[in-house]
Amino acid sequence: MSRPLPLDAHTPKRIQRRRTAGWRMPGNTVYVGRPTRWGNPFPGSYFGPAEAVRLYREWLAGTDHLGYPDAGQRRQRALDGLSNLSGRDLACWCPTGQPCHADVLLALANPTAAPAADQRKDRHLMTTAPTPRQRLIDGLRDLAAFLEQHPEVPVNGYASIDYCVDGDDDTTGLENVAAVAELAGVAVTDVGGRPVCADTTHFYARRRFGPVAYEATYIKRREMDDYDALMSYRGTVRAATTERSEVSSR
Incomplete structure (x- = not known):
C-alpha cells in the first residue's frame, strides 16, 4: 500500500x-x-x-x-x-x-x-469528552421540561440514546461493546434481548429507564458490508409518478 x-x-x-x-x-x-x-x-x-x-x-x-x-x-x-x-x-x-x-x-x-x-471527538459525535456530553445531558433535561410544560405536544411512547460501537475488526468491536455493557451494568444481547450465539450479527448493550433506553450497538463487519452494498442503490429505483398518484388518491 x-x-x-x-x-x-x-x-x-x-x-x-x-x-x-x-x-x-x-x-x-x-x-x-x-x-x-x-x-x-x-x-x-x-x-x-x-x-x-x-x-x-x-x-x-x-x-x-x-x-x-x-x-x-x-x-x-x-x-x-x-x-x-x-x-x-x-x-x-x-x-x-x-x-x-x-x-x-x-x-x-x-x-x-x-x-x-x-x-x-466532537466531530465523531460519540464521545465521553465532558463538553459535548454535558450539552447532551442539558438538552435532555430541557426537552423533559419542555414536554412537561406543553402536554399538548405529541410524543412517541419510547425514546433512546444510541451509541454505535466500532472496531478495527469484529474481535475489537465485540470487546468494545462488552466494555460498554459492563459500564452500563447489563449483559450483551442480540436484537431481541436474547443471549448472543454463534449466529448473532447485531450485539446490543441496552439499559432501560422505563420507556427510555440507552443502547450501544455493534454490527459485524460482513453484515455492515452487505448493508452498505444494498444501500448504495438507495434512491436509484423509484415507482412511476403515475403509480404514486394512483396510490395517494386511493
Missing part, C-alpha cells in the same frame, strides 16, 4: 474516475464512491448534485436525513476512516466542476490545522 504524501508536498484534490479504455487510477488516490464506506447515500441522479452534497455534509455532521436503522453506525464508519484519506487525492465518478461529496471529504480529511483531541 502506498503511503500518503506529506501535506506540504502535495495538495489533495478530486479526480474524476473514468471507464475510458486504458485509464488507470493515479497513485496516492482513494476511490470514495459507492459502495465504499465514504459513498454518498444520497444519489445525485435523484436529488441533484448540489442537494446531494448538502445532504451528505449535514449527514456527516450528525443530521439524520436517512431515517433507516444503523445510519449512525454507517456515518461513524465514514468518519473513522477519514485518517485513511488524509494527504490523498480522492476519486469519484462526478465530473470535475460539478458539486461532489468528495469535496466534503477532502475538507474533513485535510484541515488547515490538526484538530485537538476534544475537537476530533
Whole structure:
C-alpha cells in the first residue's frame, strides 16, 4: 500500500474516475464512491448534485436525513476512516466542476490545522469528552421540561440514546461493546434481548429507564458490508409518478 504524501508536498484534490479504455487510477488516490464506506447515500441522479452534497455534509455532521436503522453506525464508519484519506487525492465518478461529496471529504480529511483531541471527538459525535456530553445531558433535561410544560405536544411512547460501537475488526468491536455493557451494568444481547450465539450479527448493550433506553450497538463487519452494498442503490429505483398518484388518491 502506498503511503500518503506529506501535506506540504502535495495538495489533495478530486479526480474524476473514468471507464475510458486504458485509464488507470493515479497513485496516492482513494476511490470514495459507492459502495465504499465514504459513498454518498444520497444519489445525485435523484436529488441533484448540489442537494446531494448538502445532504451528505449535514449527514456527516450528525443530521439524520436517512431515517433507516444503523445510519449512525454507517456515518461513524465514514468518519473513522477519514485518517485513511488524509494527504490523498480522492476519486469519484462526478465530473470535475460539478458539486461532489468528495469535496466534503477532502475538507474533513485535510484541515488547515490538526484538530485537538476534544475537537476530533466532537466531530465523531460519540464521545465521553465532558463538553459535548454535558450539552447532551442539558438538552435532555430541557426537552423533559419542555414536554412537561406543553402536554399538548405529541410524543412517541419510547425514546433512546444510541451509541454505535466500532472496531478495527469484529474481535475489537465485540470487546468494545462488552466494555460498554459492563459500564452500563447489563449483559450483551442480540436484537431481541436474547443471549448472543454463534449466529448473532447485531450485539446490543441496552439499559432501560422505563420507556427510555440507552443502547450501544455493534454490527459485524460482513453484515455492515452487505448493508452498505444494498444501500448504495438507495434512491436509484423509484415507482412511476403515475403509480404514486394512483396510490395517494386511493
